[in-house]
Amino acid sequence: MSVRISAMSVLPPVRKDRVIAQLPQCFRKEAAFHTKEDFNNKVKTACQEQRTGTVGRFKISKVIVVGDLAVGKTCLINRFCKDAFDKNYKATIGVDFEMERFEVLGVPFSLQLWDTAGQERFKCIASTYYRGAQIVIIAFDVTDIASLDHVRQWLEDALKENDPTAVQLFIVGTKKDLSSPAQYSQIEQDALKLAQEITAEYWAVSSLTGENVKEFFFRVASLAFETNVLAELEKSGPRQIGGIVRINSTPSNVNASTKKKQPNCCQ
Ligand SMILES: Nc1nc2c(ncn2[C@@H]2O[C@H](COP(=O)(O)OP(=O)(O)OP(=O)(O)O)[C@@H](O)[C@H]2O)c(=O)[nH]1
Numbered sequence: 715m716s717v718r719i720s721a722m723s724v725l726p727p728v729r730k731d732r733v734i735a736q737l738p739q740c741f742r743k744e745a746a747f748h749t750k751e752d753f754n755n756k757v758k759t760a761c762q763e764q765r766t767g768t769v770g771r772f773k774i775s776k777v778i779v780v781g782d783l784a785v786g787k788t789c790l791i792n793r794f795c796k797d798a799f800d801k802n803y804k805a806t807i808g809v810d811f812e813m814e815r816f817e818v819l820g821v822p823f824s825l826q827l828w829d830t831a832g833q834e835r836f837k838c839i840a841s842t843y844y845r846g847a848q849i850v851i852i853a854f855d856v857t858d859i860a861s862l863d864h865v866r867q868w869l870e871d872a873l874k875e876n877d878p879t880a881v882q883l884f885i886v887g888t889k890k891d892l893s894s895p896a897q898y899s900q901i902e903q904d905a906l907k908l909a910q911e912i913t914a915e916y917w918a919v920s921s922l923t924g925e926n927v928k929e930f931f932f933r934v935a936s937l938a939f940e941t942n943v944l945a946e947l948e949k950s951g952p953r954q955i956g957g958i959v960r961i962n963s964t965p966s967n968v969n970a971s972t973k974k975k976q977p978n979c980c981q
């Protein structure tokens with residue numbers, strides 16, 4: 715960890731196409747983490763006043779991407795991180811990970827993206843890396859209803875290793891390019907219903923065309939950032955040094971992850 719911190723301090727500036735100045739909007743209002751148009755005001759003020767605590771210095775949010783084999787988890791990450799797409803399937807063995815650095819409201823913020831194996835025989839290796847995730851992305855293939863049916867099982871497995879109240883959950887339908895509008899809208903109904911039931915934000919993407927891929931990860935980064943800054947503000951409360959004393963320090967859109975701080979061995 716200390717190696718990573720010192721390495722970060724000498725890293726070049728964040729890429730221009732990783733700068734987030736405005737809150738990216740949700741994909742579907744029916745299944746969104748929240749539907750606010752802008753970042754929380756307390757978060758914006760904290761960023762302007764550089765009162766974001768560990769966020770922006772050494773905070774790295776862990777994201778795990780899980781889901782059935784061959785639904786397109788690796789392709790999704792590769793489209794975003796490398797702007798590449800491979801039409802040949804190469805199963806992930808265990809896990810891979812990528813670091814993505816963003817700048818949100820002027821504050822550096824990193825996501826550690828863990829790409830896990832969907833194949834049963836590699837699952838037990840992969841699941842040992844689930845711990846400490848702040849964000850869980852469950853991918854399913856929009857042309858394969860069985861992969862949507864398996865989302866609940868993936869959720870259960872991911873939450874075994876994590877504090878369920880401290881996790882932000884996303885369901886992502888992949889391979890949107892392969893489905894006709896009629897087929898897609900049918901599976902979307904089921905996916906939205908499931909997302910509502912398990913309190914997840916729903917997205918649909920295509921790693922082949924790139925549709926919604928950047929928008930999705932920007933949304934993930936922004937919501938993780940917002941949650942982290944709110945948690946920092948709640949932690950420091952009215953005693954915040956160098957900031958304005960706020961009598962009411964409870965964030966207006968308190969969400970699960972600000973309620974309980976989990977021990978986080980992986981960060
Ligand atoms: N048409 C199309 N094909 C895709 C898309 N995403 C992935 N694929 C294809 O689906 C297959 C599986 O993709 P992967 O990303 O390797 O799947 P995975 O979920 O990482 O699989 P495991 O690592 O075994 O869990 C590959 O042949 C990809 O080319 C997409 O958006 N559109």
Ligand SMILES: [Mg+2]
Nearest residue numbers: 787788805806
């Ligand atoms: Mg893979």
